[in-house]
């Protein structure tokens with residue numbers, strides 16, 4: 469769905485209650501931002517996104533810039549308060565292909581520059597296609613890169629804090645440029661590390677081999693190294709696969725799973741069946 473197709477006719481405000489950088493100063497800036505929503509009937513479920521609106525200069529024809537952000541909280545909200553949600557936001561830049569110049573991304577800068585007490589204009593929530601299954605015997609295979617961890621934080625909080633009857637296996641394959649970019653699993657904010665103690669949970673981390681040269685995260689080889697585990701899980705009809713982050717991830721995964729399946733035909737048939745049964749969900753940021 470195009471951004472222009474989202475309904476933004478009922479915007480509301482939210483107050484920033486916390487903004488914390490969760491990556492080191494010498495790597496890309498990513499912030500964990502808590503917002504108190506001022507909307508009496510705001511409700512969401514895990515996997516949904518909110519819209520953030522920033523007024524645009526009149527020359528552009530549109531009144532607002534709209535960008536979407538995955539809610540990183542479970543429906544219970546932050547600190548037991550459903551009106552307080554968190555976002556995980558990377559400060560983005562648009563790089564001019566020809567001149568190489570870096571232009572600050574309007575909405576991510578607006579969010580990353582906001583400090584406690586500042587007001588943000590928002591819309592939503594949106595999207596109901598990326599949500600954990602109800603059946604607690606289902607397995608979840610979650611694959612994400614960078615801020616693509618945000619919906620998985622919501623999933624993990626929901627499953628391990630609200631669904632204590634969960635029996636299915638949960639596997640998180642998660643990639644980042646450096647160890648400090650392993651959001652929610654690094655020294656500055658490790659709140660997902662608490663789930664390592666859960667018998668059903670395992671996380672597999674992938675880092676870029678040469679982070680300072682922008683060499684992509686090698687999540688494919690991390691999955692390939694654990695192909696038997698991932699492939700066994702994929703063949704179980706109780707497994708739901710979730711992929712979140714930048715869209716090039718899906719191509720890489722097709723290659724990994726083609727290798728695991730033996731041929732492209734076998735992989736395409738398995739994937740088509742999962743899509744048809746609603747067990748393959750993707751959430752791409754760009």
Ligand SMILES: Cc1cc2nc3c(=O)[nH]c(=O)nc-3n(C[C@H](O)[C@H](O)[C@H](O)COP(=O)(O)OP(=O)(O)OC[C@H]3O[C@@H](n4cnc5c(N)ncnc54)[C@H](O)[C@@H]3O)c2cc1C
Pocket residue numbers: 517533535536537538539555556557558559560561562563572573574575576577614615616618751752753754
């Ligand atoms: C459903 C959905 C959920 C999203 N959830 C999140 C989220 O939880 N956290 C988040 O930081 N962003 C998220 N995004 C991306 C976000 O909507 C914006 O695109 C991003 O913040 C850039 O907006 P901007 O106005 O700052 O810059 P723009 O000028 O729109 O973009 C600047 C550049 O940043 C690139 N880019 C966009 N998002 C990312 C990213 N996350 N990592 C690396 N490069 C990126 C764009 O491709 C572009 O080249 C989500 C997008 C979608 C569609």
